[in-house]
Amino acid sequence: MSSILTNNGAMTALQTLKSINKNTADIQNQISTGKAISSAKDNAAVWAISKVMEADVTGFKAISDSLTLGESTVAVAKNASETVTDLLTQIKGKIVAAQEENVDRGKVQQDISALRDQIKTVVNSAQFNGLNMVKGTDDVNILSSLDRSADGTVTTSDITVARQDLTTGAGVWGGGNDISGRITIGGGATQAEAAGNSLALTLTHASLGGSNDITIGGTTISFAQGANATESTSNAMAAINALGLEGITASLTTDGSDGGLTIASTKSFEDVAVTSGAGIAGDGTIGMRAESVNLDTTTGVEAGDGYRISVGGTAFQYVAGSGETMEDVARGLKTAIDAGGLTGITTRVSQDTSTGQWSVKIDNSDPAAASLSVAGITGGQASGGLFGLDNINVTKDPEAALDNIETLIQNSIDAAASFGSVQNRIEIQNDFVGKLMDSMKSGIGAMVDADMEEASARLQALQVQQQLGVQSLSMANQAPQSLLSLFR
Structure with missing residues (x-):
């Protein structure tokens, strides 16, 4: 049946043309935006996943910036530590020269004082963006990763950089718990005697x-x-x-x-x-003439733990920093006593190879006896890693100066090594984060980017279909005209 009111062929052709036009518009949008999925209506699930990953990429970009900043900060600290090590090595050379009797130790001491002042300048200026890693004891956390769990929970991870205090401060005696039991006078002796x-x-x-x-x-x-x-x-x-x-x-x-x-x-x-x-x-x-002050072998050392030895009524103390051991405490106490300038008092640090116990040996060559007492307490402020540098004096005791400079050099070497290790770790993490961002961007592209070759081919096919659809619609609209011939 033919009708002049309802043109079914035209309606069919029109619907087909609309569909072709819609597909053409979609392909043109893909070509113009470069994305197969540019909004949630294109594919809600894939679009949501891509947006989460894009947010993570943005987060990792900030992490990369944090790692770059941290790497620069640690590099400054490492360079400062290495410079301090070189300067301390020069001081050692001066001290070795002062062991010879036929030298002007006063002039040698002037050189040592100049090098010591330069060390302080290096330590004070070794900051990056206001952060100095060779002063103080608080650790510094550098943002290093963004971790997303299976349930969508997001947490961050840090690389902890331990400060390496290369100042010369003596520290502050604490007011916490009594730990005097961790430091004892060997054999119950209470005096160091010349006899x-x-x-x-x-x-x-x-x-x-x-x-x-x-x-x-x-x-x-x-x-x-x-x-x-x-x-x-x-x-x-x-x-x-x-x-x-x-x-x-x-x-x-x-x-x-x-x-x-x-x-x-x-x-x-x-x-x-x-x-x-x-x-x-x-x-x-x-037995040796020196009395032995022994340190505990079973208890670790915490930051702020203070140990004190009093010789002839004069107190000498050392306050441990983060990560230090009883060896560090023993050497710190020795340095403190040597710096005291007590007449006839000399010291040595030793370790019992069978028990691992560290001791400070205190000898008195003066005819008068010198009483010994010890104490320990928590809650203090740590002594600097170069504690004792200010008191090195080859005009008074060149032998003690040589012994103590070795400890200071080792401290600065340990600091440089620590910074070098963590700098390498930061570099590795920063490189990994960069590769991770590239992989995530590639994955996002695989999900939402348009296949331009396919889009080009589809556009040409749709353009042909569009032309045929227009022609089909035109033919369908002309069909009712044939009914006029029935009325002639």
Whole structure:
């Protein structure tokens, strides 16, 4: 049936043309925007995923900026630490030169003071954007990652950079818990005395042979047997004293007994073993003259832990910083005591290889005894990593200066190494973040970008379909005109 009111062919052609026009508009939008999915109506799920990933890319760009800033800050600190190490090495050279008696130690000290002032200048100026990593003890966190879990929760991660304090401050004694039990005076001794220690031997005349030996610190002394025990003992005493062993003297006992011989040692930091043959009783070891202040082997060191040694009523202290050990505490206490300028007092740091215990050995060569006491407390402000540098003085004690400069050099080397390691980590993370952003951008593009080759081919096909649709609609609109011929 034909009708002049309803043109079904035209309606069909029109709907087809509308569909073609819509598809053409979509393809043209893809070509103009470069995206197959440019809004939520194109594909809500894919569009939502892409937007989340685009937000993450923006976040990672900020993280990359943070890492770049952190890397620059750490690089400044590393360069400062390396410079300080070089300057301390120069100071060591001056101190070594001052060990020679025939030098002007006053002029050497002037050079050391100039280098010390330069170290302080380097430390104070080693800042980037106001942040100085070689002053203070608080750690610094550098934003390093954005972590998204499966449930959509987003968290951030940091790279923690430990400050390496290269200042010369003595720190502040705390007011926290008493930790005096972690520092003890060895053997219950309370004094460091100039007299030294001794060992008593008893010579039994009847058991002696014609020639007799006593070995002291690896050196063997032979003496002739006398007519009686008293004469044999006198011979032994004379032989020992005649040998001239440094710090070793022999004397007859004063208790009136025959055959009594006392061997005394004033060696500061060295035990002396004494052995003898038949007819001589009392072998053993003469302990070093220095008293030992021992540090705990079971408890770790926390930042702010303060340890104090008082020598002859004068207190010397060291307050630990973050990440330090009992070795650092021992060396810090030694540095503090050496800087005190006490007459006759010298120190050494040692470790018991069997127990791992660190100790500060304190020797007194002055005839007057010096009382010792110790204390410990938490909650202090840490001493600087170059604590003691201000008090290095080759005009007073060049030997102590040489010992202490080694500790300071090691501290600065450790600081530079720490900064170097974390700088390398930051560089690796920054490189990874850059590659991660590239991968995420590639993934987003794969989801939403238009395939331009396909779009071009589709556009040409749709243009042909559009032309045919227009022609089909034109033909459908002309069909009712054929009904006029029925009325002629």
